[in-house]
Amino acid sequence: MIDLNQVLTFTEAAEKWGLAGGNTIRQAVLRKKFEAYEIKKSGTVWLTTYEAMHRVFGEPKELEAVFLKQSRIFQAITQKKQGDKTALLNLQKEMSTAFSAGQKVFIQEELLGKWRTLYIFSTETEAQNWLRLIQKTE
Structure with a gap:
């Protein structure tokens, strides 16, 4: 078979x-x-x-991915608007580290007990542009 x-x-x-x-x-x-x-x-x-x-x-390159909850990102943006930039900076650093390692970043949300991937970023530029955009709309 x-x-x-x-x-x-x-x-x-x-x-x-x-x-x-x-x-x-x-x-x-x-x-x-x-x-x-x-x-x-x-x-x-x-x-x-x-x-x-x-x-x-030869051996395949193991491309692991970093999975981030969309709610965590929105929470970090809210904290930034309240004057605390730490959470958002930590998220950006986490993404940057992933891209440096050749990984992708998946933004996910949980809906009715199932995880859905909303966005997949392959480059730091893509992720940073998206972060800037959602900060304007939040």
């Missing part, structure tokens, strides 16, 4: 291995780094397996 959890698009594989993008993997295909049975084009999407990626590129 085929385990589809072991099948990745080139884009997914590139992200998991910390490569610049799917083009990096396509270049490896052109250089004959993969065996013919390790890759497949399905329509416009290229597919490979975890095992093939591991053989060609």
Whole structure:
């Protein structure tokens, strides 16, 4: 039986291995780094397996993420408006540290006992722009 959890698009594989993008993997295909049975084009999407990626590129880069509660961010903004900037500065430092480590920042909220991801930031600039925007609307 085929385990589809072991099948990745080139884009997914590139992200998991910390490569610049799917083009990096396509270049490896052109250089004959993969065996013919390790890759497949399905329509416009290229597919490979975890095992093939591991053989060609080694261990995947573990991209952990930092998860922040939206309520914590709003609370920090409220504290800043009341004159205490500490909580917001700590959040910004936490985000900055995550981005420096190559991590993403997920902003989540809990609704009816389930966590929902509202925003995903890949760069510090994205996160800072969002923080500035919500401070204007709060």
